[in-house]
Amino acid sequence: MELPPSLRHAIERALSGRRPADLAAAAAALSQRYREERRDGRLHVASDEDALAYLAVRLPATYAAVRASFAAIKQARPDFAPQTALDIGAGPGTALWAAADCWPDLANALLFEASAVFRTCGEELAREASLPHISWRTADIATDAIDCTPRDLVTLAYALNELAPEVRQTVLQRLWHATADTLVIVEPGTPAGWQCIIAARAQLIEAGAHLVAPCPHAHACPLVPPDWCHFAERVARSRLHRLAKEAELPWEDEKFSYVAVSRTPSSTTAARVIARPRKGSGRVTLKLCREDGSASEHLFSRRDGTLFKRAWRSDWGSAL
Numbered sequence: 001m002e003l004p005p006s007l008r009h010a011i012e013r014a015l016s017g018r019r020p021a022d023l024a025a026a027a028a029a030l031s032q033r034y035r036e037e038r039r040d041g042r043l044h045v046a047s048d049e050d051a052l053a054y055l056a057v058r059l060p061a062t063y064a065a066v067r068a069s070f071a072a073i074k075q076a077r078p079d080f081a082p083q084t085a086l087d088i089g090a091g092p093g094t095a096l097w098a099a100a101d102c103w104p105d106l107a108n109a110l111l112f113e114a115s116a117v118f119r120t121c122g123e124e125l126a127r128e129a130s131l132p133h134i135s136w137r138t139a140d141i142a143t144d145a146i147d148c149t150p151r152d153l154v155t156l157a158y159a160l161n162e163l164a165p166e167v168r169q170t171v172l173q174r175l176w177h178a179t180a181d182t183l184v185i186v187e188p189g190t191p192a193g194w195q196c197i198i199a200a201r202a203q204l205i206e207a208g209a210h211l212v213a214p215c216p217h218a219h220a221c222p223l224v225p226p227d228w229c230h231f232a233e234r235v236a237r238s239r240l241h242r243l244a245k246e247a248e249l250p251w252e253d254e255k256f257s258y259v260a261v262s263r264t265p266s267s268t269t270a271a272r273v274i275a276r277p278r279k280g281s282g283r284v285t286l287k288l289c290r291e292d293g294s295a296s297e298h299l300f301s302r303r304d305g306t307l308f309k310r311a312w313r314s315d316w317g318s319a320l
């Protein structure tokens with residue numbers, strides 16, 4: 001996945017004049033903090049250098065994961081056209097850029113972010129872009145109320161796992177109250193990220209939410225550790241991204257887990273492809289999560305006719 005040109009240019013503008021070696025040092029320190037999953041009350045992004053490193057090495061990946069989650073919602077609910085959005089733990093506004101790309105009718109967005117540095121960075125990114133009208137709030141969602149009228153689209157991307165486990169349920173409750181239609185939660189595609197997602201999924205189903213994606217059912221998740229539900233998006237790396245990461249490849253695969261729920265039931269998907277398809281001559285094996293709540297591999301061969309053609313064209317994350 002490529003970033004939209006306007007976002008790419010805004011990032012290049014923000015990073016211009018920065019020495020790749022400084023970005024690389026800040027990016028390495030940031031990655032270390034994320035890997036440690038430190039929750040000592042301090043924000044991971046607290047300085048300009050941290051925020052710029054995030055733009056260089058993390059935003060392209062989180063954008064890709066959020067945008068892919070939105071694509072799955074759009075496929076499940078082509079009639080959904082949000083006018084208003086609320087993004088919590090917005091960082092530099094990543095989810096807003098993805099939402100504006102997916103739903104061009106989006107008119108108004110409210111972004112909650114605890115880090116003033118990140119907020120300034122997000123305001124600067126959006127300065128010359130044609131985006132919905134944006135209002136920012138500097139707030140700590142672990143303690144502060146979400147005091148706004150419910151919004152059509154509510155997002156919480158790569159932020160749930162940064163909250164202390166004991167406040168997550170309350171935050172989710174507040175988010176659901178603030179949701180007029182659809183709530184999307186995205187997390188890193190790690191076993192810990194998936195645990196956050198399945199706990200949120202169970203809580204939201206209990207609160208009356210309808211699943212939109214990726215699950216084709218509201219039964220308990222059929223995957224059992226060490227397996228976990230996650231997807232992957234291939235992200236193009238810019239020159240600066242490669243330099244900041246001291247990486248050679250022009251792309252990376254971002255693994256992510258997500259759940260999207262709505263107040264409105266949507267038409268159900270028969271099955272979701274939950275691993276990379278394995279293709280051979282005249283055959284393809286898909287790992288499927290099905291509407292009856294089961295998950296297993298299925299081999300499709302040419303004898304399956306149209307179904308084989310659809311299976312062959314499908315990808316990790318596709319609805320079948």
Ligand SMILES: C[S@@+](CC[C@H](N)C(=O)[O-])C[C@H]1O[C@@H](n2cnc3c(N)ncnc32)[C@H](O)[C@@H]1O
Binds near residue numbers: 043112143157159
């Ligand atoms: C990994 S970043 C994700 C940023 C953005 N959502 C994205 O996907 O690129 C996590 C964000 O959550 C914010 N955050 C963490 N704890 C928070 C809290 N208690 N209140 C508000 N924001 C918080 C952080 O400051 C950071 O911007």
